[in-house]
Amino acid sequence: MKKVLVIVPFPMPEENRALRGAQVDAVRLGPDIRFDFRSVRAAPRNYISGADLALADIGMLEAGLEAEAEGYDAVCIDTVSDSGVAGLRSELSIPVIGPGRAAMLTAMMLGNRFSIVTMWEHWRHLYEKTLNDLGLAHACVSIRSLDVVPDNQALMTGKESEIFPALEALARTCIAEDRAEVIILGSTTMHQSHAYLAERLPVPVINPGPLSYKIAETLLGLGLTHSRAAYPGSRVPRHEMLHAMFDRAADFEH
Numbered sequence: 292m293k294k295v296l297v298i299v300p301f302p303m304p305e306e307n308r309a310l311r312g313a314q315v316d317a318v319r320l321g322p323d324i325r326f327d328f329r330s331v332r333a334a335p336r337n338y339i340s341g342a343d344l345a346l347a348d349i350g351m352l353e354a355g356l357e358a359e360a361e362g363y364d365a366v367c368i369d370t371v372s373d374s375g376v377a378g379l380r381s382e383l384s385i386p387v388i389g390p391g392r393a394a395m396l397t398a399m400m401l402g403n404r405f406s407i408v409t410m411w412e413h414w415r416h417l418y419e420k421t422l423n424d425l426g427l428a429h430a431c432v433s434i435r436s437l438d439v440v441p442d443n444q445a446l447m448t449g450k451e452s453e454i455f456p457a458l459e460a461l462a463r464t465c466i467a468e469d470r471a472e473v474i475i476l477g478s479t480t481m482h483q484s485h486a487y488l489a490e491r492l493p494v495p496v497i498n499p500g501p502l503s504y505k506i507a508e509t510l511l512g513l514g515l516t517h518s519r520a521a522y523p524g525s526r527v528p529r530h531e532m533l534h535a536m537f538d539r540a541a542d543f544e545h
Contacts, residue, residue, distance in 0.1 A: 293323060294327065294364055295507050297369050298354045300370040300372075311328055317501040349533070352378040353536070359384065365388065365511055366379055369390075370390070371390050371479060380517045381522045381523065386510045393502050395475065406466075407431060433465050437457055458484050458488060459491055472494055473495050
């Protein structure tokens, strides 16, 4: 049995983490792979500023540092910002998958032009950074948002009848006006809307979280992981220091 650790980017109780764990039900996976969801111990309130992103990277890094030693075969990051991916790849030899890059690269296998549909305008910088890193800015024809503050804990629960049709209308604008050939959901917190949108839209809709799980399964099946030439390891690892920092940081979350 292969085991994959999914790192949730915010501290939260088990019932809220279960809403994120439901992403596993949206993809066909083999019987010999298991996904465990673990929250970070401390995090920014949201991903708006440079300081927020720095804290997010460190929180995700600390949460996954011991994944390989704990017997996990891969790590998936439960945020389209891909926070912590680079740091964890430098510390771990097992695959570490970020759903943001995975979604954009997969979109280019399905079409020539894609749009990102998201909840909040303040997340735009996250997508622009990844697009620039990948050299795919030319292929992203639009980033459209409802400009609604997201709920990182309860997600869309209880608001489906309002949010799902609004996202559909937004995606249809991307298709009709921007000529998008593929739609990417801009956050793993939006996964509950995927089935609704996929049934109604005339183009593929990428659900980043489940996509990352399937990629993890594929990489493990192929015996592939990230290149150490691209992600060199630290010569002086500071695992104990990071854990000690978060022993104290976790107090500020309560």
